[in-house]
Amino acid sequence: MPSIKKYDAIVIGGGHNGLTAAAYLARAGKKVLVLERRYILGGAAVTEEIYPGFKFSVCSYVVSLMKPNVMRELMLPKFGLELLPLESTFTPLDNDYLLRTADADQTYREIARHSVRDAEAYTRFGPLMGQIGMAVRPILETIAPNPIRPSLSDLSKTKKLLDHFKTLSSEQFEYLTKLMTMSSADFLDEWFEFEPLKASMAASGIIGTFMGPRSPGSAYVMLHHYMGDIDGAFRAWGFQRGGTGGVSMAIARSAEHFGAYIMTEAPVKKVIVKNGRAVGVALENGDEYESDIVISGLDPKLSFLKMVDENDLPSDFVTDIKNFRIRGSSGKVNLALDGLPNFTCLPGEGHHLRGAISISPSYDHLEKAYDDAKYGNFSQEPYMDIILPSMLDPDMAPPGKHVMSCFVQYAPYNIKGGWDDQKREAFGDAVINTIARFAPNIKDIILHRQVLTPADIESTFGMTEGNIFHGELSLQQLFSMRPAVKWADYTTPIKNYFQCGSGTHPGGGITGSPGEMAAKKILGIWS
C-alpha cells in the first residue's frame, strides 16, 4: 500500500500508453500513481504463462510502431526493450507460396517468380509508402487542434500542417488522398496483379477493423501499419524478447525509475469529480486517492461513460462518445505446440517460420471471412496473422516446443446469439481447420489451445467490444475527431481529467504516442 494518499497525477490503467504518460510525468518531477485493475501490467501488451513453461504474448503480439523518441527519452532499451525483427512474411497457398524477406534482392526474385511486373512495382511501392508515411508523420506528431473554437496555437499548428502539405509533390498528395479514402484492394490493384501478394498486403488494411479489403477506408489502415519504424527501418515489425509484455514492463521500470508508483490489482471504480473538477479516484475496494489531475488510459467509452457520471459531461459530448465506433472484430488463438507446423507448400524449417505467416491467399478469402462477420457470424475460414515467437526467442517455450500466436479475423463482438463456450470452441476449431489446410500436422502437435473471442478480450483486458484500437480507425474518427471534436487534445470536458489511450490521436498500436503526447500536453498546461 502506498503510504501517501495525495498525488500530482493518477493514471487509470497500466496499459502501455498509461505507463508511458506516467513515465513522462514522473520524469518531469511529478508525483504519479498508476492504478491497474489486473494482477499484471501491460494492458493488451502483456506476456503471460498460460500453460506451464510456455509464455504467450496473449493479446498484442508484434511491435512496429513504437516511437523512437519515446524509446530514447524513457531509456527503454536500458529497462529491457529489445525488439527482434521479424524476418519474413510468408503467405502459404494451396500449391505454392509467397515469401517476402528483408533481403530486397531475394524478395524481388521471389515475387518475380509469380509476376515480373509486380516485382518491379514492389521496388517502387515501398519507397513511395515510405514517403507518404513521412508525409503524414507531422500530423501524427501534432496535438490535434480544436476546429470548433481554435486557439492561437491551434491556428498556428494548422498553418504549419498546411505549409507542410504544400511541400508535397502533386504525386505524393494524390497518393495520400487515395490512401485516406480508398479500399486497400483498389489501391493495390493500381500497382500489382499477383493476387496472393495483393491480398497479403491488403491484409494490413483490415487488421483491427470491421472492414474487408474492398471496403473504402481500409487503405488508411494499411498506411497506419506502414508507419512502423524500428531503428529507422521502414515497415519493419519486431517481436519483443520475452513477449510483448516486455515492452510494457520496460516502460513501467522506466516510470518507476523516475519515481512513479505503480499498483496492480487496484481496479478504479470512479473518478471523483467535485464542482466539475477531477480531484482523485475511488477504487472498487473503497480506497480513495486524491490528486491534482486524473488521466485515463482506458478507451473513450469507459473513460466517459463508466468512470464518470454523464451528468458531469455536456450532453453533446456524451452523444459524440456514444456515437464513437468501437466494433470489435478480432480474436486471438494462442497455441502451445509440441513441434513446428509443417507447411505442405514449403516443408520443414526456414525463414518462413521466423516471421509473419499470413493466411491471405486471395482477396476472396478475406472478403468471405468479412462477409461471415458482417452478417453476425465468425469467419468459417478466417484471415490470420500468425507468428511463432519461440523461433525468434527460444526462451518462450521449453526446448523443442513452440508457441504460436494467431491473430484472427473476423470474430464480431456482436455475434448472433452472443458468445458462449460452444461458439468459442467452434471458432477455435475454424482457426485450426484453416491452418490445417496449409499445415496439416497442426492438429497433432497442439498441447494447449487458448481461444480469445472479442468478448474475452473485453472482459480480460477491459477494451470495449474487444476493439484492439480503442475505437475504429475510420476517417471520421481520426485527428481532431478522435475520440470527439473539441476534446481531441487529451483534455476532457471535466477539468483536470485527461485521456491518454489509443482512443485518442494518433490511435492504436504499440506506439506510446498517445501516452507521450498526452503527457506533454499536460505538462504544457501545468507550466
Place this chain on the structure above:
Amino acid sequence: MKQYDFIVIGGGINSLVTASLLGKSGKKVILLEARDQVGGLASTSEFSPGFKCNDINDVVKWIDPRVMKELNLKTHGLDLIQPDVVRIALGENGKHILFHRDPKLTAASIANHSEKDAARWIDFTEYIQKLTHFLEKLYALTPPSLPNVGLKDLLGMRSMLGPLTKHGSRGLVDLMRVVPMMMLELMDEWFENELLRGAISTAGIHHLSFGPFSAGTGYNLLHQHVQSDGVFHHAQFVKGGSGNLANALRSSAESANVEIRTHAKVSTINVENGICSGVTLQDGESIEAKKVVSGLDPNNTFINLVGPSNLNPNFNTQLNNVRYRGSVARVHFALNELPSIKGITADQMGMVFSISPSIEYLERASDAVKYGRIAENPYVEFTIPSIINSDFAPDGQHVLSATVQYSPYSLRDQQWSDELKTQLKNNVIRVLENHIPNFSSIVKTALVLSPVDLENQFGLTEGNLNHGEMTLDQFMFMRPTISSAQYKTPIENLYLCGPGTHPGGGLHGANGFNAAREFLK
C-alpha cells in the same frame, strides 16, 4: 482563321449547358452528338410499340439553379412536377413508409413503425439540409489545385463562409464526419427501424458499386440531396418524360446560336505536340476550332479519342486508374394494366418506389459486385412513368421502369449475354412479386439494359452513369484526376465539362456551368 471558337463533344446535359453559355456570350459553338438525339441520360424513347420509357433516369433529383435561370429552361418548355409523396419504401408484408415533401407527414408515416424514429425525423432532415448547404456552395466552385493552394484559391472559396457562418464550425465538423461515413454508421446514430434504415440508405448507394456498409456512402447520400429544399428523397419528374429536359436544353442552346449536329460521332480528337486543334468525325470530316470541350467521360475523351500516345505517361496512368465499375441495370416493363401494390392506392403511385426492407438486404445485394455476379435479390427502385405521362402507354396500360443494383459490368467467368439479362429480369420480377403478386402475368414485354448496353448505347465507360464512381478518392480536386480537376487538361486547348468532373454525376448541369465559367474567364 478557324471556323469555330468551340467544339463541344457529346450532347449530354452538361455539354448542352456549356455550349449554351458559350453561345450566349457570343462564341461560335458547334456541338457534336453521336446519337440521333441530344440529352444524354435525360432521354425518353419508345421501347416497344406504343410504350415509352425514360431510358435511364425517371427522376431529376436537382437542377443547378444557376442553370435554370441562365438558360431560361422554363421559357424553353421545362415543366417539373413535384409530387407530394416523393417515395414509398416497401418492406415485408405490405409494410411501407411514405416520404412526403412535408417532413411532418413523413414523420407520421414513420410513426407507424417507430415512434422514436418519427420523433427524430425532422431533426434528421434539418441535419442533412445543413450539410448539403455546404455542398451546394462547394459544387458551384472550380476545385482548387492541391496541394499548392494560393491566396487566390482561398479567396475563390469565400462563398463557403456563408454556410460556415450560418451553421458554425460545428456544421463543418459534422460534414467532415458524415462524408466519410458508411450508411450503417449514420443510421446507427439516428434510427432503429430496419425499414426506415434501409429506405434512407438507398440514397447512399444510388448508382454506386458499393453497399451501405462502405465508407463514403455518407457522401453519396448528401450528393443526392443537394438543392433538395430539405425534402428527403427529393424527386421531380419532367412533364412529358425526361427527354423533355433535353428538349428544353436544346432549345436554349439553339436560341444561343449553338450549331447542333446529331449523328456526328467524333472518332479522334486531333492533338499534335500537346496542342488540340479540332476533331475528326467518323465519316472522315475534320472540324477545327480554337478550343475543344469534351462532355464525354475521361476514358472516352483521352484513351479512346486523344489516344495514349498523345498523353504523358503520368496522366495516362491516372486515367487508367479512374474507377467506373458501372453496377446498375435498367429494366423496362410494358404492362397490360396498372399493377396493384400491396397496401398502396392507385393515386399514390406517381412517384418512386424502393424495395429496401433493411440495410442488410442492400448490403447482401452489393456483395455480388465483389464476386463478379449479378445480385440474386437485387435492390430495386422503380417508377411507373405512365401515371405521370399518359402518352407513355396505350390507354389502361402501363410502363414500369426499374433501376437494378447490383448488376456489375465486370463479371467473373461469364459475359453479359441475353441469357444473363433474362436471369436478371427474372430476379427483378421475383423481387417485385413480393409486392405485386400477379406481376409476371401482367408483363407484356420487357427491355433489359445491362451496363454493357449502357456503355454501347450511351457511350458510358463500363456503363457508369456518373462518368466515374462517386467515391471520395474521385471527389473534387481528384475528379477526374488531380492533374485535370479544373475543367482543364494537360493538353492545351482541350477541356472537360462532363460528369467526370467536379461535382460529379446527375442531371444538374453544374459541371457544365462551372466549366463554361472557366472557359469564359
